[in-house]
Amino acid sequence: MARLLRVSVEHGMLTALRRRLPAVVAVLALVAATVVATSAKAPAAHADGCTSITVARDGTTICWINGQQSGGGGGGDGNGVSINCDAAGNIVRNGQTYKCAIDGWSFSGGCYIQPVVPQPATNDPIWGSYDPSTNRAQWEDCTPGRSTSNPPSKVGAIEIIGPCVGYCAGPNPVALITNELQIAKPDLGMAPPGGPGAIGFVNQNIWFWTKGLDTSVQTRSAGNVIGTRTFVGVKWTITRANHTTPDATRSCQSDIEYSPSDGSAPSKDPNCAYQFTAPDTYTISVTTSWTLAIIQNGGQPDVQTITSAPNTTTIKINEGQSTNG
Numbered sequence: 001m002a003r004l005l006r007v008s009v010e011h012g013m014l015t016a017l018r019r020r021l022p023a024v025v026a027v028l029a030l031v032a033a034t035v036v037a038t039s040a041k042a043p044a045a046h047a048d049g050c051t052s053i054t055v056a057r058d059g060t061t062i063c064w065i066n067g068q069q070s071g072g073g074g075g076g077d078g079n080g081v082s083i084n085c086d087a088a089g090n091i092v093r094n095g096q097t098y099k100c101a102i103d104g105w106s107f108s109g110g111c112y113i114q115p116v117v118p119q120p121a122t123n124d125p126i127w128g129s130y131d132p133s134t135n136r137a138q139w140e141d142c143t144p145g146r147s148t149s150n151p152p153s154k155v156g157a158i159e160i161i162g163p164c165v166g167y168c169a170g171p172n173p174v175a176l177i178t179n180e181l182q183i184a185k186p187d188l189g190m191a192p193p194g195g196p197g198a199i200g201f202v203n204q205n206i207w208f209w210t211k212g213l214d215t216s217v218q219t220r221s222a223g224n225v226i227g228t229r230t231f232v233g234v235k236w237t238i239t240r241a242n243h244t245t246p247d248a249t250r251s252c253q254s255d256i257e258y259s260p261s262d263g264s265a266p267s268k269d270p271n272c273a274y275q276f277t278a279p280d281t282y283t284i285s286v287t288t289s290w291t292l293a294i295i296q297n298g299g300q301p302d303v304q305t306i307t308s309a310p311n312t313t314t315i316k317i318n319e320g321q322s323t324n325g
Contacts, residue, residue, distance in 0.1 A: 098147075105152040111142040112152035116159060121180055122220045130161045133173040133223035137161055174294060177227035180220045183308045186234065186288050187211040191258035194284055194313030201320045205266040206274040207258040208236055208250060210286065215253070224297050232289040232305065238274065241281040250274060252286075276317040285312040 085091045085100035091107060092098075098107050105112035116137040120126050126137060140160050141152040171179060189209035192200050200206065215231035234253040237246040252272035267273040276282065288308045293301040 102146070102148055102151045105141065111140050112146055113141075114139045114152070114154075122176070122222045126159060127161060130163075131223050133176065133225070135161050135163050173222040173225040174227075174296070176222050177220050177225055177294065178292070181218060181227050181229040181292060183229070183288060183290055183306065185309045185311045186213060186286050188284070188286050188311040188313060189255075189257055190284060190313065190315075192315070194315040196314075198313070198315045200276060200315050200317045202277060202279055202317060203275050205264055206276065207256075207262075207267040208252045208272040208274065208284075208286070209255050209257050209267075209269075210234060210253055211255050211257070213253055213255065213288070226295045228293045228295075228301075229306075230291045230293070232291060234286065234288050236284065236286045238276075239283045239285070240278075241283070247282070248274065279317050279319050281314060281316045283312060283314050285310045287311075 089100045090097050091100050093110060100107050102112065105114045116139060119132070120137050122132045127135070137159055138161075139154050139157040141154075141157040143152070143156060146152050187210050188194075189207075189211060191207040192198065192204070213234070217231070218229045220227050233251055236250040236252055238248045238250075239246045250271055252269060254269040254272055256268050256272065258267070287310045290306050290308075291303055292306050293303045295301045
């Protein structure tokens with residue numbers, strides 16, 4: 001009877017164990033999955049996982065979680081300041097209290113960050129494969145012990161690229177490209193030189209020249225936008241005082257500069273040579289013109305002509321004759 005009771009009890013325990021075995025297996029599987037997942041995401045140091053990965057110039061791997069950096073530092077929600085900052089502007093991390101913002105630097109993830117101003121040009125190698133229209137460059141200072149008495153600094157900081165998640169203020173890609181392809185005011189070389197009190201003479205050989213004029217094709221890209229700037233030409237205008245239309249124009253784009261050894265000789269470039277035929281005060285202005293072609297999404301280019309700001313001087317022309325020097 002005792003043996004029968006023992007067998008019955010053992011059978012009951014075995015049946016209960018069999019019933020509980022699937023649940024035990026499920027729990028073990030869940031634990032194993034959690035261990036694997038945690039191990040796989042160890043560099044991120046965040047249970048939510050990475051929405052994207054950034055590699056800094058020094059090779060540091062940075063995990064971004066909804067626009068915030070985890071583990072490596074930096075980032076933030078909008079201006080880089082953690083959403084966990086209290087009303088006094090403090091944040092506690094790993095038992096230590098930090099200021100959320102110091103001298104333009106924002107705390108997040110154990111580091112202080114500050115956007116790079118101005119942002120690098122879209123053709124700067126720092127961008128690598130990152131899209132300048134959806135990412136931003138920023139300084140990151142992870143020096144321990146940073147505080148108001150020991151503020152973050154660009155000295156020793158690294159420059160990293162991170163994604164803009166709805167908070168990177170700035171121009172849209174078309175405006176960004178257009179701004180980068182703006183043209184500088186051209187150099188205005190002239191002999192005799194213009195300016196306040198400058199004097200020249202009727203029939204004197206005037207030289208014009210432009211130093212360092214870059215006529216190369218320039219291309220920039222941001223996101224799905226590509227912009228190409230192509231040189232068209234240089235235009236010099238010579239206008240007499242109280243006149244609304246130029247007396248003459250020239251298409252001088254050489255950089256043949258006048259030298260005293262040239263004496264009264266005309267410029268070696270006929271397009272850069274001029275003689276005033278009547279005494280008066282004249283305004284001399286030089287501009288450059290370019291075509292700017294913007295292509296979006298591989299469509300047809302939007303082509304426009306852009307002109308530089310003018311570089312202008314004046315000269316008073318008198319009767320008589322003199323050398324340029």
